Amino acid sequence: MKITKLAKGISLKRPLDGGNEEQLKVVRQVLADVRAQGDAAVRTYTEKWDGFVPNELRVAKEEIEAGANALDDQLYTDLKEAADNIRLYHEQQTRTGYRLDLANGSWLGQRITALDAVGLYVPGGTAAYPSSVLMNVIPAQVAGVKRIVITSPAGRDGHLPVGVLAAAHILGVEEVYKVGGAQAIGALAYGTETIAAVDKITGPGNIFVALAKREVFGEVAIDMIAGPSEIAVLADETAFADEVAADLLSQAEHDKLACVILVTTSEELAQKVAIEVEKQLASLPREEVARASVENFGAIYIAETMADAIDAINSLAPEHLEVVTKNAEAVAEQISHAGGIFIGRYSSEPVGDYFAGTNHVLPTNSTARFASGLNVDDFVKKSSIVYYSEKTWAENAPKIARLARMEGLEGHARAVESRGWEKE
Numbered sequence: 001m002k003i004t005k006l007a008k009g010i011s012l013k014r015p016l017d018g019g020n021e022e023q024l025k026v027v028r029q030v031l032a033d034v035r036a037q038g039d040a041a042v043r044t045y046t047e048k049w050d051g052f053v054p055n056e057l058r059v060a061k062e063e064i065e066a067g068a069n070a071l072d073d074q075l076y077t078d079l080k081e082a083a084d085n086i087r088l089y090h091e092q093q094t095r096t097g098y099r100l101d102l103a104n105g106s107w108l109g110q111r112i113t114a115l116d117a118v119g120l121y122v123p124g125g126t127a128a129y130p131s132s133v134l135m136n137v138i139p140a141q142v143a144g145v146k147r148i149v150i151t152s153p154a155g156r157d158g159h160l161p162v163g164v165l166a167a168a169h170i171l172g173v174e175e176v177y178k179v180g181g182a183q184a185i186g187a188l189a190y191g192t193e194t195i196a197a198v199d200k201i202t203g204p205g206n207i208f209v210a211l212a213k214r215e216v217f218g219e220v221a222i223d224m225i226a227g228p229s230e231i232a233v234l235a236d237e238t239a240f241a242d243e244v245a246a247d248l249l250s251q252a253e254h255d256k257l258a259c260v261i262l263v264t265t266s267e268e269l270a271q272k273v274a275i276e277v278e279k280q281l282a283s284l285p286r287e288e289v290a291r292a293s294v295e296n297f298g299a300i301y302i303a304e305t306m307a308d309a310i311d312a313i314n315s316l317a318p319e320h321l322e323v324v325t326k327n328a329e330a331v332a333e334q335i336s337h338a339g340g341i342f343i344g345r346y347s348s349e350p351v352g353d354y355f356a357g358t359n360h361v362l363p364t365n366s367t368a369r370f371a372s373g374l375n376v377d378d379f380v381k382k383s384s385i386v387y388y389s390e391k392t393w394a395e396n397a398p399k400i401a402r403l404a405r406m407e408g409l410e411g412h413a414r415a416v417e418s419r420g421w422e423k424e
């Protein structure tokens with residue numbers, strides 16, 4: 001990995017720029033075809049990119065059960081324990097709305113209601129992601145969403161991985177489609193003969209999925225852009241090079257476009273991590289993917305002070321940040337832009353990917369400056385409520401009418417003044 005001295009005040013904004021023109025062109029074509037041709041286009045693109053002809057797009061109930069039965073018992077138990085941890089964490093996020101009592105019997109309120117139908121994208125092109133089933137579905141269930149749809153690309157044999165089916169089974173999700181990529185996002189957004197449209201699409205995916213979500217936003221809600229994975233490690237001389245290197249590679253192996261960055265105050269650590277990354281890459285089963293990520297989007301920066309290092313991390317706003325320093329909790333307090341923060345050497349990033357309970361669907365490409373990880377709020381909406389009694393109306397109608405006339409909106413003024421006298 002290339003080692004660079006960090007210039008003061010440098011911005012490390014992620015250089016992915018939301019994909020290139022060619023990828024965007026492909027995505028727009030896929031979306032237009034799915035909108036115009038429905039299932040037929042979904043089938044064509046599935047054959048083209050996933051390598052099988054999907055006679056049935058929906059996964060049969062028996063297939064979900066068979067998948068669950070086929071999964072190794074220990075893995076089934078581990079998935080269930082992870083699901084319990086994720087549920088516990090997300091249950092803390094539920095809200096009930098509120099009522100604000102005013103004088104004279106009037107009141108204002110906020111009512112929170114779950115979305116009716118959501119489409120949850122579970123990636124699956126080059127790896128299987130049962131964990132993403134848990135991360136998408138559980139917050140939706142905690143929020144009380146009625147229709148939960150999973151869509152995920154199948155392998156060349158036309159089947160979803162047993163882990164994905166088992167996770168769906170554990171959570172009781174029955175509407176599952178074997179469709180991936182931009183065609184899945186188009187189907188969820190516009191609806192096809194087989195897949196009814198949803199109100200919101202959530203979930204992570206590769207650059208094609210991320211771009212497609214961005215394109216359909218507006219016709220349908222989306223959670224965020226959760227694209228190719230990223231990790232930044234903020235470390236000082238107390239960190240161990242082999243551990244830092246392993247954690248960087250944990251995200252590099254996701255995608256050739258994944259981004260892995262070390263910012264450190266220790267020149268010695270920087271040198272050792274660069275050597276370790278090379279060493280560990282050589283024996284990694286997904287070496288080809290991880291090496292491309294490290295070469296294209298990997299970097300080590302040496303900062304003069306911890307304050308400079310923290311500024312650099314905040315400018316990057318990474319999806320994941322590990323803080324492996326002295327007084328790591330205090331250092332982490334100073335981070336304002338990161339999707340997920342992992343404190344100390346025992347909170348290796350995969351702890352959060354699979355098990356701790358926090359969500360692994362997190363904003364990428366520096367969007368953690370303004371976006372949050374997937375959470376229960378993503379699956380609800382809020383209605384405001386006004387109840388004015390006659391007395392409150394009488395006291396305030398002249399003020400409201402004056403404000404309306406100031407805006408030149410006579411109709412508003414007349415509407416609020418139209419109450420209050422005897423009607424026949």
Ligand SMILES: NC(=O)c1ccc[n+]([C@@H]2O[C@H](COP(=O)([O-])OP(=O)(O)OC[C@H]3O[C@@H](n4cnc5c(N)ncnc54)[C@H](O)[C@@H]3O)[C@@H](O)[C@H]2O)c1
Pocket residue numbers: 026049050122123124125126127132153179180181182183204205206207208209225226227228229254255258319360361362363364
């Ligand atoms: N940010 C997060 O929260 C988060 C979480 C988990 C995974 N991820 C990311 O999810 C991604 C998973 O990627 P993946 O590829 O394994 O699975 P994926 O399901 O995201 O993508 C597979 C689909 O991409 C489409 N595709 C592949 N090549 C194409 C091409 N040349 N043109 C058009 N479409 C094409 C196909 O339709 C295929 O079904 C990785 O980038 C990983 O880093 C992110």
Ligand SMILES: N[C@H](CO)Cc1c[nH]c[nH+]1
Pocket residue numbers: 129131132204228229230251319353360361362
């Ligand atoms: N690190 C990914 C989010 O960027 C999530 C994940 C799923 N499985 C393994 N990792």
Ligand SMILES: [Zn+2]
Pocket residue numbers: 229250251254350353
């Ligand atoms: Zn991961």
